[in-house]
Amino acid sequence: MEAKSIQLYQLAHNKLHLVEKDAMEFVNVIEETIEDRTKNFVTKEYLDVRLMELKLELLTKIAESEKNILRWMFTFWIGQLAVMVGFLYLFVKH
Secondary structure, eight states, X not given: OOHHHHHHHHHHHHTSOXXXXXXXXXXXXXXHHHHHHHTTOOOHHHHHHHHHHHHHHHHHHHHHHHHHHHXXXXXXXXXXXXXXXXXXXXXXXX
């Protein structure tokens, strides 16, 4: 048992006048309750890892968006160039 658990056991045994078995059970129930409540705490390390995952995901989506925008820009420019060449051809020919 840890020092805090021993102190809690002694308090339960002496102040609450519990027998040894009941004092041990009391301490065990309190420790289990504390473990259950602290089991789902979020640690700084977990937050750091999750934040890095989200940043990587965001950067990946931004890169994909930029790639799509560039593709559409070049498609538009090539279309504009083709239309201008067509108009110049028609203008020069007539």
